[in-house]
Each structure stands twice: as C-alpha cells, then as structure tokens.
Amino acid sequence: MLYYTLKRLALAALVALTVSFISFGLLYLSSDPAIAMAGETASDADIEAIRQLYGFDRPILVQYFDWLQRAAAGDLGKSYYFRTDVSALIGERLPTTMTLGVCAITFAILLSVPLGVAAAIRPNSLVDRIALFLSVMGQALPSFWFALMLIVFLSVSLRLLPTSGSDTWLHFVMPTVVLGYYAAPAIMRLTRTGMLEVLSTDYIRTARAKGLRPPVVLFKHALRNAIIPVVSLAAVQFGFMLGGSIVVETIFALHGAGFLAWESITRNDLPTVQGLILVFSLFYIVLTFFADLINAWLDPRIRIK
Amino acid sequence: MVVNKHFSKLLVGALLAAGASTAAHAGKSNDTLNVAIDRELESIDNYYNTAREGIVISRMVWDGLLYRDPKTNKYLPNLATAYNWVDSKTLQFDLRKGVKFHNGEKFDADDVVFTLNYLGDPANGAKPARNVNWWNNAEKLGEYKVQLNLKKEFPAALEFLSGPLVMYPNDYYSKNGPEGMALKPVGTGPYQVTSVEPGKRYKFKKYDGYHASSPKGKASIGNIVIRTIAESNTQLAELFSGGIDWIWKVKPDQAERIKSQGAFTVKNSSTMRIGYLNFDAMGRHSKNPMNDVRVRRAIAHSIDREGIVKALVQGESIVVNSLCFPSQFGCTQDVPTYDYNPEKAKKLLAEAGYPNGFETPFLAYRNRDYAEAMINNLNAVGIKAKLEYLKYAAFRDKVQSGGAPFNFGTWGSYSINDVSAITSHFQSGGKDDYSKDPEVIKQLGIGDTSVDANVRQSAYKAALSRISGEAFMFPLWSYNTWYAFSKDVDFNPTPDEIPRFFTAKWM
C-alpha cells in the first residue's frame, strides 16, 4: 500500500507539473503581457521597461521555472489588474465557488442516485423512461437558458428567491439547481448501470434465494457495491464543476473563482488565470488521488497491478 | 418544452407582475439607492483605476480644487476658492478654510501639495499617466495657498483640475497608501465609504459634514450601494424584482421596451464617446488597399451612418464628421465630409484599381451589431470585410502593436471636454496612430501647448480638416447611454457620462 501510495503521489506531481507547463506556455506565447500591463497611454519605451522589469524578455522556459519556483513557495505573483497577490485573491473567491460546488454535487447526488436505483429496479418502466428523459434534457438544455428561466419565474414572477448575490443561503438555491442538474445525468446513468450489473450477479441471486427481504437486498447488498464507482465519479464531477461554474457565477453574480477566471481572461490578467488553472488542476488531482486510494483500499487487486 | 406562444405570455405576465409592484422597491423605504454596474473595479483609489465607474465613485467620495458644472461647462471653485495664472506655466490657488476629510483630518495646503507631488512622481505609477504628467511640482505658499509649476504650457490644466484630479488627505495617505485607500477610502466628498468588498460591492453613506459651499451640493439620498452584476438580463431581473433601483448602459431595444411598459423611468443622454474607423494609411501593418486615400474615401462613402444611427445606435446620438465630440474645446464640424453614396464609392474603388473590391480583416471589440451593419455596407460596394471580434484587452494589444489594417474603435476621451483628449491621442504619432502624418502631428503639437484659445482653435481645425480630408480616420457617430431606474428616484444624466448620485433625490 505504501509503495502504491508513493507511486500515485509521484504521478500526481508529474501531472500537475505538465498541466502548469502547458497552460503557462499557451498563455504567455499567445499574448504580450507587457502591453497589457503598461496600459492605454504607455509609450514603446514604457512597455520595454516593463518587459525588462518583469523579465518578459527572458526565454519562456526561464520564466516558467521562475514562476514554478515561486509557486512552490505559495507565491503566485501579483494580479495585473487588482495589483494584489494572486493567492490572496483566489483565497478570497474560492469559498463561494466551493460552497456552490458542494451544494451542487449534493443536489446532483440526491437527485440522481434514487432515480438511478429506481430505474434499475424496473428497467424500461415509466420511471426508467422519465429518468432517461431527464438525463437527456440535462445534456441538451443550454445552462444559461435554464438559469435565466429560473430567474424569470422564481424571482421576477413569483418573488420566491433573491435574483443574484451570495448573502444568504437562499441566494445559492438557483445556482445549485442549475449547476447540479448538469452533473446529474452522468451520475444517474452510472448508478443505473451499476445497479443493473450488481442485481444480476450470483450473490444477489443467492441473497434473494435465501429469502432476504427485497429492501435489505437492495440497500444493504446491491447499492453498497454499485455506489463505489459513483463516489469516484462524483469526485471527478466536483472537480469539473469548480472550473465549469463560469456561466452560472456570471449570471447569478456570485463572485467566485469561476467568475474571477472569466473576468481575468477578458482583462488579459495572465498571472491570475495561470494561478486559477493551477489551483483547479491541483484540486482535481487531489480528488482523484484520494479516490484512487479509496478504491485501492477497497479492492486489493488494484494495489498489485 | 413549453409552446413558444405560451412562453411569451408567461414572460410578459412576469414583467407586468413586476411592474405592478414597483411600490415594493426596497430602495426608498430604507433610504438606500441600490445601483448595479457590469464590471469589477480594480480599485476604488481614484488614481489606480481607469474604469468609468471608478470616476463615478471618485466624484462621490472626493473633491477637486475646481468643479466643472456639467450644464454650463464653467469652472467653479470647490476646494480652492480662487485660482490665478501667474504666468503661462504657473498657477496659484487660494484654498477653502474649514473643510474636513471623512476621518476628521483638516484640509489645507499640505494635502494639496502632498497629493500633487505624489501623483507627479512617475515612480508612484498613478493612472492614467496623461492625467498627472504635466506639472513639475506643487509648492506651499501659506496654510491655504499653493502654487503649481507646470512643465510646459498646458491649456487643459483647469479641465483636469476640475475633474480627475481630486485631493487626498496627506496624513492618511502617506500612512496607508493606495492599498489602504482602496479598502477604506477617505475624502472630502458628499459621500463617505462605509464598506468595501473589492470587485463586488461598495456601500456609501451621506457625509453630514460636507462643506456647504461646494458647487456639488449636499447629498440628498442617505445611502448608496453599488454592486457588480455582469449579466444584463440579471440586472434587468433585479430591477424588475426590486433588488436594484438604478441601472445604466441599458441596450437601446431594451430601453424602448422598458419605457413602453411605463413602470420605470427611462432616460437617455448623449456621451462624449465617439466611434471611428481607423485605416492603415501609412502601411504600418502591411502593404494593403487602405494605404490608398481613394480606398479610404470610398469606404467613407460606403457607410450609411445616418441609417445605422437611426436604427441601431438610437437615443441622442448624432453622426460626427470630425474626429472629436462637438462639445469638446477645439472641435469643429467644418471639415471635409463624406455623404452615403455607394455609387461614388464604387467609382473611387475602380480608380484605385479595385473594381471588384478586395478582402480585408476588420477588427472590433464592441457593438458587434454596428460592425455587422457596416460590413453589410462594405459588402454592397464589393469590399469583403472579415470580422475579428476581440475582447478589449486583446483588441488594444493588436491595434497598438500594428496588427490591424482596418479597425472599428470607440473613444470616450475620459470625459475631458477638450480635443487634446482624443485627436491628439490618436494622431500625434503614438501607438494608435496608423498615419503618422507630419502636418497633423505639427498642428496638434501647436494646439496642445498653446494657451491662446484662438491659436489652439485654428491649429486643431487645420489638423481635423486634414485628418478628414485624407481620411486617415473616419469618424462615425457619437454614443449615448440609457438609464433605467425606479420611479421613486429623481435622477438626471449628464453628457459627460458621469452619473452624479449626490444630486439624485427620492421623488
């Protein structure tokens, strides 16, 4: 187990390095940060001065290693726009996105696991059809449309919920529904498949044959086994959500990391964008790392492989 | 899916329901004006942000030595009671006594000298540089008397001192710096800041100790909250549901519908921003058709500016013929003009050797619909313009580094009512200049440095005439801003596009 853990750790570090290298290269090769920093009225000499001051004239590899060195110490540089530390900026915005992410994944699981189980118990029944329909809808409805429709009906028309902002938990209801709805189909389908598979296995048949009550079979035996891949899928979906909440945060005026990322992109604020990419990918890597460890702990065959 | 017809009905129903209950707006009942803006501000320190919303906040929180009345354009005394040109490069001010900053600090010559010398030091990086790079230093002549020593003759000095240059408290600022000022701003203005959530929300309270003699007048509305909501549909939904009382930059078609509903006050005001086409006349980007004056004139004749203004730009906008906004000092419309005449355009193109037109990239960063309408006009005379629609930062980078043979831009002159803030910016040989014409550069130089109004006017006229005659740049139209707000609010927009909330009242 220790050997396996170390191996996975080394791999995770390598992945993080590669991700940061690729994104750094893409960002810094495709635009000139000096022009963006110098501002509207700067002369060519001003731009050259900034280029030298910040070392943009050095080879991209040298710049990357310089960035990496400081990033390793927790210093992600200064935002061109806010002129504050990127790490402080991200630290300020991340809690909103995290709250939203946790709510959304919880909502997605609460919506999709029961549906998936119900669909698996009676394949091709009405419940199964409804579940399938909902999941296909989730894939085909543009999220901004869904979000704006919710606003029109729930806040403008019925006045049930506040439209935008993040002051109270009520503000998180609509964003949670929108973001969670898009994670639900994948989880629902996996639950359904998992349940179908487990229900057809020998030991469930045995359990049934032994005369155990159906609910016991279903929840004690089947669901417990079917849920394992769902948990790691949920972890993956959670990681995606953090990066994918841009549209939702923009519409509901939640000042989280997704909105910050999008605004920073439009402002050419490269250090902030680069910092956010690093944080998001680290998040994903850590989540999958733990998911792998849990799986390995549950299933010894993986450890040996 | 709900059938479309039902859907529209439901939406209209939603809006009507919202309209009927505007009385439920939170704003008036708790004396708080809720305002939405569409962007995050980098800082609300006046000298470290360049956003228009930053200027709006600056007028609320701080005061300048002078104040330009937005109606009469006269320079009125504010923190200074009088000014006096000792010579063309020396300006003296008598300061007002008895003024206190929000934190209780006394206002006197030390604050003025500190502020101006701090800004004048390039090491401090105050933005934008053009606002603060025209004086050598400020001197204290007495507790309430200061002198400003200019680098060279600078005719727009009073314009700057009555707008963007506001006075900071020397003790507080030297202790807390830009970071402190951004989080807990302190000024002498009609509103004081009670809370700052950077980029997200700012809260203001009426400053009871505001000096009574100010031309801005005491504020009437007790509290103001400014929030960032990026999505325009969300802003509208907030307005309809009563969460927000005041929005601006409403799209013309939206404004028309809100107006016809009658539940909100909708107002329009012309702004100093104008749109323009910029051509690569000197071949800075490449050898291309734009190098030929006949092609540039052909393009000018091909654009139906009147039609676009009427159908799309709407409001108080007008077609402009010279590269400036009519109210700006030195601006004249007495320059060569180009009527909408596709036949003439085709003839000019044929003369220039492009009887079948040509293909060209066409860069733009805002008003995609205007750009598309112009592309349609160009198409009609055979020019295939391929739109490259970029975010502003990317657009500016590409234009300033010489990467754009043909672009559609706009310029708001920082609300400076002087031609030097626009024509000189584009045509004095700088990074935005794609013609670098020696004659234009010379005339603008004369206009920018003379203090004689007549000399300036005739130099600017010469420059503007040549720019239009040679079609180095083609001015399009002025812009306008739509405001929509609760019927409880008495608010009047001004042409400089700086909403003055301190003059707003509850109905």
Added chain:
Amino acid sequence: MSSGSTVTTTVTKASIYTRFTGHQGVMIGAFIVLAIVLVALLAPLLAPHDPYQQNLLARLIPPVWDSRGSWDHVLGTDHLGRDYLSRLIYGARISLLIGFGAALISGLIGTVMGVMAGYFGGRVDMVVTFLITVRLSMPVVLVALAVVAIVGGSLQVVITVLGLLLWDRFAVVMRSSTLQIRSMDYVAAAQAVGCSTKRILMTEIMPNVVNNLIVIATLEMAHAIILEAALSFLGLGVQPPLPSWGLMVSEGKDMMLFEAWLITIPGVALFLLVLAINLMGDGVRDITAPENRN
C-alpha cells in the same frame, strides 16, 4: 466514467435491422437528425430569403403567430432585420459542421491514442494514460477560453479547440475496448500466422470497436454543439455574420425578457438537435451493447 465494454455478440444483419426499427428512441432521433441534415443540405432551396441580407428598417419583426407578425417573415427578423427562418435554416449547416468537425478531430486523436495504448500496452499505454490524466486534470474550458479570447473566435478556431478538448472519452473507451479484443483468440491466431500489425489493427481490431466509436462520436457531437452555444454566450463563438444556432441564441439573449421568441426559436432547434443525436447514440448502445448503458 469508463465503459468497460465487451465484444458485441454476433448478431445477424436482419436482427440488427429489426432491433433498430423496433427501438423508439433511435427512430425518433434518426428522424429528427435526418430532417435537420436535409434542411442543412437543401438550405439554398428552402430558405425564403438571403440569410445575410440586412434591412435596418425591418428589425425585430415577431413571428407570424404574433399579432405584429406577417407571412413575409414566418419566424420574424433579427436585430439587423435579417429573415430569422432563413438564418435558422443556414444555421443548421454551421451547427452540424461544428458538431461533426469537433467529433471528427477528437475522434481521430482519441481513437489513435486509445487503440495504440490498448494494442501495444507497456510504455505506449503508460504515455497515453498519462496524457489522458493530464487532459482530465487540466481545466480545459478555462485554458480554451483564455486562448480563444486572445486569438479571437472563428469557425475554424471553435472547431479546433472543441476537437482538442473532447478526445479524452474516445481515448478511454477505445483503450479498454482494444485491450479486451486484443486478448481474444482470433487476434492471437492472426499474430501467430504472421499478419502485420497494421493488418491486425485494420481487419481485426477496428471492426470490433467501431460500435463503441459510433456511440461516443454521437455523444461528443452533441456535446460540441452545446459547448459552442456556451462559448457564444460568452462572446467567443463563431464570428458573425455566420448564423450558428448558438450565435443566434446569444444575439437574441439581450431581448429575452421582452421578445422571448428570439432565443426560443434557435434554442428549441438546438435542443431538438442535441436531443436527437443523444437519443440515437443511446439507442445504438442499447442495441449493440445493452449492458453498457451508462
């Protein structure tokens, strides 16, 4: 995530045919997709007006069912006075092109990587698995947005970026499918008689993974079309005046609270297309490998 697929059991052509025609989802999906493809192909014949012809004096005319509408413009006109029906018809081309182009690029990348990893195993597999992990760890939406924002959106850029973005699922599924087929007896037999690697890949492996490939391709096609709409919402989609459905939605969104039909019409078209493609994909999977519905 992974769909650990098995080789499809051999079924006769006739039984596949009856399975397809008997499957409601596939039939409905196929019918809609076919209709949209036909509309796209016959656009010049079907469109009543030139989709690019502006008329600033006839802007925002509502569809015929509204009291303000007329039969002259059945679905009304957009903010520049262009006929909405004609733009919708031509938009089918662009939206299909985006879905097809993106699925093609990502399919190529993903299949080559997945099949190579599954067939050769060892180092190749390690490298491919690593690349998949990197791709999954990278918040690609962010990176893509950043690059498109700097470069500027266009049809080619959008297709390329989406193509480079969506290959991971192809690679994962192709890898595991190939891995399973590789261990089959007949592959070992082919190797034993000395067939070339190229021949084995083309004649033994590919035909057996193609069902999975089709399923993933349809799903990713739908995914690409919906992502383009999101890119357009953020102002980074195809460049006007090209009429993609995503762009039409984003152009109409400022008026959505007042003239809902502006985004409802292209929105419904988009929804139907994506729904139909998904129904087809799901159906193909149900029929060829019912155990892998996830």
